[in-house]
Each structure stands twice: as C-alpha cells, then as structure tokens.
Amino acid sequence: MIEVQHLTKRYGRVTAVDDVSFRVERGEILGFLGPNGAGKTTTMRILTGYMPASEGRATVAGFDVFEHPLEAKRRTGYLPETPPLYPDMTVREYLDFVARIKGVSSNERRTRVEAVMRRTRVSDMASRHCGKLSKGYRQRVGLAQAILHNPEVLILDEPTAGLDPKQIIETRDLIRGLAGDHTIVLSTHILPEVSQTCQRVVIINKGRVVAVDTPENLTARLQGAETLYVHVDAPGADVTSALAALPGVTRVQPAEMRASGAYEVESERGRDVRRDLARDIVTRGWGLLELRPMRMSLEDVFLQVTTEEPAAAAPESAATPEEAPRA
Amino acid sequence: MRNIMAIAGKELRSYFASPIAYIIIGFFALPFGVFFYLYLDAFLRQSMQMAQYGGNMNVNQQVIRLVLQNASVIILFVMPMITMRTYAEEKRSGTVELLLTSPVTDLQIIIGKFLGALGLYIAMLLVTLLYVAILFVYGNPEWRPLVAAYLGLLLMGGAFLSIGLFISSTTDNQIVAGIISFVVFLLLWIIGWFAESAGPTIGPLTSYLSITEHFEDFAKGIVDTKHVLYYASLITFGLFLTAKSVDSERWRG
Ligand SMILES: Nc1ncnc2c1ncn2[C@@H]1O[C@H](COP(=O)(O)OP(=O)(O)OP(=O)(O)O)[C@@H](O)[C@H]1O
Numbered sequence: 001m002i003e004v005q006h007l008t009k010r011y012g013r014v015t016a017v018d019d020v021s022f023r024v025e026r027g028e029i030l031g032f033l034g035p036n037g038a039g040k041t042t043t044m045r046i047l048t049g050y051m052p053a054s055e056g057r058a059t060v061a062g063f064d065v066f067e068h069p070l071e072a073k074r075r076t077g078y079l080p081e082t083p084p085l086y087p088d089m090t091v092r093e094y095l096d097f098v099a100r101i102k103g104v105s106s107n108e109r110r111t112r113v114e115a116v117m118r119r120t121r122v123s124d125m126a127s128r129h130c131g132k133l134s135k136g137y138r139q140r141v142g143l144a145q146a147i148l149h150n151p152e153v154l155i156l157d158e159p160t161a162g163l164d165p166k167q168i169i170e171t172r173d174l175i176r177g178l179a180g181d182h183t184i185v186l187s188t189h190i191l192p193e194v195s196q197t198c199q200r201v202v203i204i205n206k207g208r209v210v211a212v213d214t215p216e217n218l219t220a221r222l223q224g225a226e227t228l229y230v231h232v233d234a235p236g237a238d239v240t241s242a243l244a245a246l247p248g249v250t251r252v253q254p255a256e257m258r259a260s261g262a263y264e265v266e267s268e269r270g271r272d273v274r275r276d277l278a279r280d281i282v283t284r285g286w287g288l289l290e291l292r293p294m295r296m297s298l299e300d301v302f303l304q305v306t307t308e309e310p311a312a313a314a315p316e317s318a319a320t321p322e323e324a325p326r327a
Numbered sequence: 328m329r330n331i332m333a334i335a336g337k338e339l340r341s342y343f344a345s346p347i348a349y350i351i352i353g354f355f356a357l358p359f360g361v362f363f364y365l366y367l368d369a370f371l372r373q374s375m376q377m378a379q380y381g382g383n384m385n386v387n388q389q390v391i392r393l394v395l396q397n398a399s400v401i402i403l404f405v406m407p408m409i410t411m412r413t414y415a416e417e418k419r420s421g422t423v424e425l426l427l428t429s430p431v432t433d434l435q436i437i438i439g440k441f442l443g444a445l446g447l448y449i450a451m452l453l454v455t456l457l458y459v460a461i462l463f464v465y466g467n468p469e470w471r472p473l474v475a476a477y478l479g480l481l482l483m484g485g486a487f488l489s490i491g492l493f494i495s496s497t498t499d500n501q502i503v504a505g506i507i508s509f510v511v512f513l514l515l516w517i518i519g520w521f522a523e524s525a526g527p528t529i530g531p532l533t534s535y536l537s538i539t540e541h542f543e544d545f546a547k548g549i550v551d552t553k554h555v556l557y558y559a560s561l562i563t564f565g566l567f568l569t570a571k572s573v574d575s576e577r578w579r580g
C-alpha cells in the first residue's frame with residue numbers, strides 16, 4: 001500500500017532522512033519510532049506530498065507521490081505534528097471546509113462531518129472556535145480532519161501527543177478500529193504505544209532506519225540472543241563457516257548495507273563468545289577491524305525513545321535496560 | 328473550480344470572522360466619506376454661484392472623479408492589510424500543511440486566495456456605493472463613467488492584491504509582509520511623480536509603471552484597453568510569482 005525506496009531528504013547541509021526504505025501492507029498499522037530529530041516528520045511530509053524528496057521515491061496506494069500528487073493525496077489522510085486548524089472557524093465550519101477541499105461530494109458532506117465528529121468525540125465542541133480548544137481537542141479535531149474523506153492511507157504524526165491518559169487510550173482504540181479498511185503509519189517517541197497499536201515497527205534514528213520488525217521480535221531481539229558486529233580483513237577466506245563453527249555461535253550472516261568483511265554473529269543467550277571469536281580470527285592470521293555487541297545500538301535508541309512515556313512511573317526506572325523492552 | 332470556490336469562501340469567511348474585515352472597510356469608507364463630503368460641499372457651493380450666472384456643472388467630473396482619485400490613494404494604504412496574512416499566517420500556524428497535502432493544485436489555492444481577497448475588496452467598494460447613491464437621490468449623474476471608474480478601481484485593486492499575495496507568500500511573518508507590501512505599493516505609486524522630471528525617455532516609462540497613473544482615465548470615465556491590459560498583466564504576473572514562490576518554498580522545505 002505504501003512503498004518507500006531509498007528516500008533521502010537534505011535541508012541544505014543537514015541530512016534529515018538518509019536512504020530510508022520500507023513497505024506497509026494494506027490494512028497494517030506501522031509504527032514509526034525514533035527520538036527527537038530522527039526524521040519522522042520529514043518522512044511523513046514526503047509521503048503526504050507536502051515536500052519532495054531529494055532522492056528516492058515513494059508510492060502511496062499505487063501512485064507515486066511526486067509524479068501523481070493529486071491521486072496520491074486523494075487517498076491519504078494526514079495529521080501533521082501541529083493540527084492544522086483555523087482559529088477563527090468553528091469545529092463544524094472547519095471540517096466542512098476540509099471536506100470540500102478533500103473532494104467529499106456535497107450531498108455526503110454533512111453526514112460525513114457529523115459522523116467523524118462523533119467518532120473522534122468532538123461533537124460537543126462542534127460550535128466552538130478552533131482557536132479556543134484545549135490541546136487534546138485540537139489533536140482530536142486534527143484526527144477528525146485526517147479521516148474525513150475516508151482515505152485508504154492514514155499518516156498520523158504523533159497522534160497521541162498532548163493527550164491525557166484516558167484520551168490516549170481512546171485514541172489508540174480509535175486508531176486500531178481504523179486499521180483493516182485503512183493502512184496506517186503513525187509516529188511516536190513512545191515504545192509502549194508501538195507495542196499496543198502497531199503490527200510492525202520501523203525504528204529510525206538520525207535519519208537512518210535502525211530496525212524494521214514486529215514489536216514482539218524486537219523485544220525478543222533485545223532480551224534474547226546476543227548479536228555481535230564483527231569486521232574482519234580476510235580477503236577470499238570463508239569467514240562465515242569459520243565463525244559459525246565456533247562453540248556457542250548460532251548464526252553468522254553478512255551485515256546488511258555494510259562494507260564487505262562485516263558480519264553479524266549471533267550466539268546463545270547469556271554466552272559471551274567475544275574472546276573466542278577474537279582469538280580465532282587472530283590465530284587464522286586475519287585482521288580484526290571491529291568487534292562490538294550490536295544490541296547496544298538498538299538498545300540505545302530504545303532507551304532514548306522510552307523515556308517519554310507519560311504512563312510509566314519515573315523516567316529513571318523506565319530507562320533501565322531491563323524495563324525498557326518490557327514496558 | 329469547486330476547490331477554488333471552497334478556498335475563496337474560506338478566506339472571505341476568515342476575514343469576516345475576525346474584526347479585520349470591519350477595520351479594513353472602516354479604514355477605507357471613513358476617509359472616502361470625508362473626501363466625498365468635502366468635494367460635494369465645494370461642488371454645491373460652486374453650483375449655487377454658477378446657477379446665479381446660469382452656468383453648467385458636471386457631478387461626474389467634479390465630485391466622483393476627484394473622490395475616486397483620492398480613493399485610489401487610500402486603497403494603497405488599505406491593501407497591505409488585506410493581503411499580509413493570506414499566506415504568511417498559514418505558514419506560521421501550519422495550516423499550509425493541510426492545503427498542500429489536500430488534493431488541490433497550487434494554482435487553485437492561489438486563485439482561491441486571490442478571489443477571497445478580491446471579495447473583501449469588492450465589499451469595500453460596495454460600501455462606497457452608498458455614498459454614490461446619495462448623488463443619484465439628489466441629482467442625476469451619468470452612470471456610464473461611474474461604471475468605468477469602478478471597473479478601474481477593481482482592476483487596480485486586483486493588481487495590488489496579486490502583488491500583496493506574492494509578498495505574503497515569501498514570509499511567515501504577516502507584519503513583515505504588510506510593511507514590505509506597503510513600501511512596494513508606495514513605490515509603484517510615487518514612481519509616477521518622477522515622470523515629468525525624468526526626461527523624454529525615462530518619463531513615459533515611469534508613468535507607465537506607476538500603478539495609479541493607469542487609473543486616471545478610468546476616473547474620467549474612459550475605459551481604454553491599454554490600461555485594462557496593463558492591470559490584467561500585472562495581476563497575472565503577481566499570481567505567477569506567487570506560484571513560483573510557493574513551489575520554491577516546497578523544495579526548500
Ligand atoms: N524546515 C527545515 N529546515 C531545516 N532543517 C530541518 C527542517 N525541518 C526539519 N529539519 C531537521 O531535520 C531533522 C529531522 O527533523 P524531523 O522534524 O523530521 O524529526 P522528527 O523525527 O519528526 O522529530 P520529533 O520527534 O522532534 O518530531 C532535524 O535535525 C531537524 O532539525
């Protein structure tokens with residue numbers, strides 16, 4: 001439904017998004033997880049046709065967002081980071097206007113607006129000016145605006161930001177209820193949000209995709225097997241089978257998107273194979289260029305992104321490695 | 328077309344939802360009324376004197392024309408207030424993200440905004456028609472030159488609006504947009520003053536560029552295609568620049 005290929009966006013000398021690729025299947029909810037400045041908003045702005053990418057391409061519902069922007073936009077609902085409300089309009093007037101520019105036919109408009117207001121629980125604010133709404137209601141009207149024309153694809157930039165815990169739960173329920181008929185990408189800093197709402201997660205940090213997996217697998221990866229990143233200088237040698245033969249090593253595969261000679265080595269849980277690995281490589285006469293545990297980088301990202309969960313007790317306790325994946 | 332009207336309607340509604348529209352109309356209608364009163368008063372005195380000697384006076388030339396020429400200067404001051412927020416405010420508040428991610432083209436947005444601003448301007452002109460109606464009640468002015476003059480006002484205002492729209496699209500600060508627009512409009516007006524002193528080659532050029540110079544004939548009641556063309560091309564040029572500015576903004580992010 002959504003396909004992103006090698007997307008790169010530069011603002012002058014800053015690379016906000018760096019070679020990002022992922023796919024979202026029809027009916028799926030994909031979580032876009034990353035710390036501040038990771039490039040989530042930038043990626044979403046490209047997907048919604050707000051700005052073009054510097055490189056790479058993106059298709060939404062089968063339409064290239066750059067070559068057929070109107071077709072793609074017609075099928076996309078977007079909740080920007082700050083809900084795009086006009087302070088002088090009442091909620092109903094605002095949604096009526098949005099319905100017009102989203103191409104909702106005039107005989108459906110009224111019923112659509114009312115239905116969406118009920119669904120996002122803003123009906124009691126229908127005659128209130130948007131400028132006088134609380135942050136939580138703004139967010140909900142923003143969501144109402146995004147689903148108004150019943151788009152196939154929903155792009156939601158931090159849909160639960162600024163909501164109280166009860167509203168967060170309501171909003172998550174609403175989003176889960178929308179999945180199925182809708183394909184959803186939502187961004188967040190909050191790890192538990194992802195595990196509760198999303199079927200798959202893209203973790204992004206400093207513009208790069210760090211991991212793509214289901215929340216369960218990601219958690220398992222954190223708690224389970226140890227993965228090492230090994231870079232050896234051994235031209236022509238069969239490194240893979242040599243390393244795989246070591247006791248305790250369960251799997252060896254070439255590291256993705258890295259220089260040749262780089263491998264990911266997985267070992268049994270709780271067993272540290274670094275010493276054996278290093279000795280083996282050196283005795284074979286190969287050069288050991290780099291050896292480090294891989295889970296650390298993933299964990300680092302998790303730690304950064306988990307510190308923001310409002311429902312979690314104290315930020316310190318949420319930040320401990322044991323708690324982070326489970327929270 | 329539907330998208331254009333939706334955006335134009337939204338613009339117009341947001342003018343009238345805030346005090347802005349009323350302030351702008353007041354800002355225009357009050358001085359207009361003062362000029363109107365002064366010229367009419369002078370005219371009545373003169374015509375009374377003339378009547379004693381059996382002369383003939385023309386309301387069109389001696390009241391309407393003079394009032395509208397002065398009005399064109401008031402317009403200069405009022406127009407930046409209409410256009411300054413159009414784009415700048417959308418950019419500041421982030422609502423531009425809604426417009427640019429909706430299935431509407433840049434051109435539809437721009438024309439919609441232009442028509443919205445024009446709508447407010449037309450409302451402004453309609454208020455002044457109330458004054459003119461007084462002339463019809465107490466005298467019998469010719470209506471043809473009047474239509475020509477209002478057509479001229481409309482075209483001249485449109486030219487200001489499209490340039491103001493462009494200036495608003497280059498910043499996210501409406502005050503900056505307002506000030507720059509005012510300076511630019513002022514330049515476009517006073518450039519005509521240099522026409523006489525500028526010599527035979529530059530003189531015609533400067534008076535050609537002056538946005539208010541082209542209104543002179545309209546005020547006299549003459550519709551000259553030369554002037555219509557001038558305003559039409561200025562409007563097109565302003566809208567074109569706005570489209571360029573919106574597009575380049577998108578690339579810069
Ligand atoms: N308009 C812009 N001009 C220049 N740099 C920008 C612009 N917008 C974003 N950036 C930079 O691009 C990077 C990614 O920003 P982005 O807003 O996409 O991050 P994010 O993941 O949405 O962060 P957050 O969680 O804070 O919302 C940041 O370094 C930011 O400073």
Ligand SMILES: [Mg+2]
Pocket residue numbers: 040041042081157
């Ligand atoms: Mg963001």
